[in-house]
Amino acid sequence: MSAVETDPRAADAARGSTPTLSKAARARRRRGRLEVIGFTGPALLVFVLFVFVPIGYAVVLSLFNGTPTSPIRDFVGFQNFTEIFTTGRGETLGQPWFWHAVRNNFLIAVMSLLIQGPIAIGVALLLNRKMRFRGFFRLMIFVPYVLSEVITGVIFSLMLSPQGAVNDWLTRLGFEQFANFQWLMDTSAAPADAGMFAILGSRTFWAVFAILTWKYVGLAIILFLAGLSGVPEELNEAAAIDGATWWQTQRKITIPLLGPTIRIWAFLSLIGSFQLFDMVWILTGQQPGRTGMHTMATFMVDQGMNRNRVGYGSAIAIVLFVITLIVALLYQRFILSRDIGKES
Structure with missing residues (x-):
């Protein structure tokens, strides 16, 4: 009698039960990832919308010389930052x-x-x-x-x-x-x-x-x-x-x-x-x-x-x-x- 016939674990392996266990483990891992995404996703979305998006928009606005009604007009580059740190006349450190x-x-x-x-x-x-x-x-x-x-x-x-x-x-x-x-x-x-x-x-x-x-x-x-x-x-x-x-x-x-x-x-x-x-x-x-x-x-x-x-x-x-x-x-x-x- 061969070793595969006498050893139940070897017989299960020969019949292909190992792939079945691997599929179950992958399913559990997939469910775990989905749970993490489901719990953290809404919080990350809110954080991005109310933190990163406003910061990015402020960076864009700082490159223009706009008004409250027309914020994106008259592109000036870094002139607004230059005005903060220097007047260009050497009198004071900016404003x-x-x-x-x-x-x-x-x-x-x-x-x-x-x-x-x-x-x-x-x-x-x-x-x-x-x-x-x-x-x-x-x-x-x-x-x-x-x-x-x-x-x-x-x-x-x-x-x-x-x-x-x-x-x-x-x-x-x-x-x-x-x-x-x-x-x-x-x-x-x-x-x-x-x-x-x-x-x-x-x-x-x-x-x-x-x-x-x-x-x-x-x-x-x-x-x-x-x-x-x-x-x-x-x-x-x-x-x-x-x-x-x-x-x-x-x-x-x-x-x-x-x-x-x-x-x-x-x-x-x-x-x-x-x-x-x-x-x-x-x-x-x-x-x-x-x-x-x-x-x-x-x-x-x-x-x-x-x-x-x-x-x-x-x-x-x-x-x-x-x-x-x-x-x-x-x-x-x-x-x-x-x-x-x-x-x-």
Whole structure:
């Protein structure tokens, strides 16, 4: 009797069952691919339509000198980008107002990290302790973030107007110098030849930044509270047994373990600072240039829509995209890499 007749597996192979198994494996693999395409396809389609297509269209518009009604006309090549970076006369580095807008974005980003971060960490550490009405305090701190930017801007623009509630309260308290005080229309930093850091002496800048802090610090506090919930309580108890004070425990144990959450919040804060538009636009009465408070986004809209320079506004949008992308990549490479791994 041959080996094929005595061995069932050999007999199955001789009868051709192996191709049948291969077909089943290929069918399972095909179904797996179809499942991946079915789940990721719609998301990729939406991403392409609402991210890559607008970016590509903005690149095309930046090569023309069009208007909102005729955006693609009068091909000018890279002239719009040239206008951003040089005037051709050697007087300034392109449009001074654009570089003032870039300065404002970076100043708001840095001030957010230096001021909002410590405030949020301190409040989160306090709210992480056992106390009465802790849930209520957490809710009230998060409420400003839930409000839309438009509602927040309108509320504070009314309160800080010359005849607004803030000036009225201060006047009633005896501070007569605040009668008809201009909180949001300080024009000292508006001229194109104003110093690069003249904006730091503008009360409009600090009023806007205070409102931004009130609006967004609640998100930072909630993120830090979520991070604190992951810190093992046993570490705090062991530190207390060893004689560490509450502050020493927070400084040596809690805050270092909160590092990944702090780095994620800082990344979100940086990107949000570069995208800042609606709050500044509303608080300055849709005229941020009068106070030197342009951001890159408000300058883009002002040039592209209000001044009918769609090509130049699109060029500003491309520059804004490139700056944001470079900052995001550098941050991920040198800061977030310790949390997400260098492979990603």
